[in-house]
Amino acid sequence: MSDISNALGGVGLLRASLARTGRWAASLGFVAGIVSDILNPLAPFAAYIAMVAAVAAAIIASAIVFRLVLTTRAMPALVFATTTAAIAGGIYALQQNRSADNGVIASLIPAVAELQQSMGIVAARVEKIEQTVTETQQTVTETQRAVDGIKQSTDQIATRQDAQTEQIGEVKQSTDEIAGKQDAQAKQVGELQKSTEQIAVSIDAIAKGFAALAAQGSTIADPKRPDEFYHNARVQELGGDMVNARRSYLAFASFDVDAIDPYQRFATLLRVQDGRAGAREVFGELAGRGKSPAVKLVHALQFDDAQRIERLNAFVAANPAYAPGYYFLSKEHSLDRLGTQSLADKRAEGEALQTFLGYEKDGGLVKFFVDHAELAVWLDDSRRRLAALGNALDPASFAPTLIPTRSNQGWIISVSLPEAATAISWRMSNDGPYVDTGLMASIDQRTGKPMPNPSFQIPTVNEPTVISIRYVDPRGNPAGPFDLPFDPTGALQQASKQILDQFWTSWVAFDAGGNTGLVYYTHILSYRCAVKEVRYSLNGASLDKTLDMPPCNEKDPYALPDGVLPYFKVTKDVTSMAVQVTYVDGTQSPVREFLRQ
DSSP states (O other): OOHHHHHHHHHHHHHHHHHHHHHHHHHHHHHHHHHHHHHHTTOOHHHHHHHHHHHHHHHHHHHHHHSSSOOHHHHHHHHHHHHHHHHHHHHHHHHHTTOOTHHHHHHHOOHHHHHHHHHHHHHHHHHHHHHHHHHHHHHHHHHHHHHHHHHHHHHHHHHHHHHHHHHHHHHHHHHHHHHHHHHHHHHHHHHHHHHHHHHHHHHHHHHHHHHHHHHTTTTTOOOSSSHHHHHHHHHHHTHHHHHHHHOOOOOOHHTTTHHHHHHHHHHHEEEHHHHHHHHHHHHHHHHHHOOHHHHHHHHHHTOHHHHHHHHHHHHHHHHHHHHHHHHHHHHHHHHHHHSSSOHHHHHHHHHHHHHHHHHHHHGGGGGGSOOOOHHHHHHEEEEEEHHHTTTOOOGGGOOEEEEEEEEETEEEEEEEOSSSOEEEEETTOSSSOOEOOOEEEEEETEEEEEEEEOEEEOOOOOOOEEEEOOOOOOOOSSEEEEEEEOOHHHHHHHHHHHHHTTGGGOOOOOSSSSOOEEEEEEHHHHGGGGGEEEEEEESOOOEEEOOOOOOTTTTTTTSSOOOOOEEEEOOTTOOOOEEEEEEETTTTTOOOEOOOO
């Protein structure tokens, strides 16, 4: 019964909607159909309206069936959509049946056809305009292509110009880079100088802080600054608390302060606790982490003997302005370190000490020390050792000397060395290999080794030459070569003069019995190559007579020429004879008196 009631209610509602909406819906649908029929030459608008209205009617009907909208509200819209779809569809069907491309109304009413024609003209004009626009577009396109070609050529020219400009830019950039590098180097030098000044100021502040804390005596409970850690390390070390002293030194090292004395003290503590190897390991790690030259220098000192000297020399070469390096280098050549010092060691020690002390001007050494009392110890030690070296820095004072002696077969050269040697070698005129003088049977007590032969023989030479001498010092280091001039004429004169001066009592001699009245001067004749003139007098010192002297024969200087008698005769009343020798070098001997027995 309820279904029948609902159906009856729906029919009633449909009738009511048709009564209210049908008239105006039919009118609007009819008007839309006429308009679509008139516009048919442009497009099948009647079909479009019919399709849209039918779809709308289907949607509204579905909404009513599924109760998505109220039936009372949706029914008028359904009636309008259905009516419009029916009228537009009917008109479209008539157009198709009559093949009326211009519409049913236009085929019946000529005025409507004229109206469509007007609309067709408009359409034709629009089409013509569209065609003109299309042609214009094609022309524009072709023109654009031509412009693009011109532009491409222009771009190629511009590209070449850009390449040339880029090359010029690269050259300019290279020039700018060189200038930039120069500026950067100058900037680095400036920054380095600035950093050095800042470090000096920093160390000066640390030194002042350390000096103030030293007066306090006790350790700092909560140290934070490097001077406080160094102070604690010193106090703990003096108190025997080596564990905490080590920790304090390591804490100081973490600041990477460039001061030599804290690290030197720390290294001493490490060597006592862990040996040299342990100290070397700890400072190797510190040197790897930090940049302080002081740490690297102390690290080099923890190696043994030759390795230590090699590393120390490398450090000094890399840091020529780092003054403490020269102090440690001087100690490597000192008597305390070596036990036996050669001249080379003395000179190396002295040169290093002079360099180190040279930095003392204008307080140049203060910046390397936190504890200025330690600097005072270094200065006192340096001055004491430099004074003890004397004139060791003067190479001319320690050059070997030659003592030539002429023999009938040539020259015997004796070499006087400034120090003990373990080997001596020589050569002449810087030509040929060096010749070793050999060893003697005796042991040199200074070296504990066989003594080298200090003499050697050379053939007779008549022209000045050079004799080069080399020797090996007590520590096994080569010394020389020393190029020593040798003038055979001057050497002969000097040797003869030395013998005459040394043995002057043999100049003249009266005959043994005094009966013959002969006075012999064989000694003076034998060494006449050194004599320019001999004046004498009998029974007084007037020196009114001269002795006849034959010329010097350098090839056989000591032999008397044939026919030369080495004596002269005096009367019995002659009781004495005074003699004075003038040498070829212009010097004169004292007046010597000889008595007749």
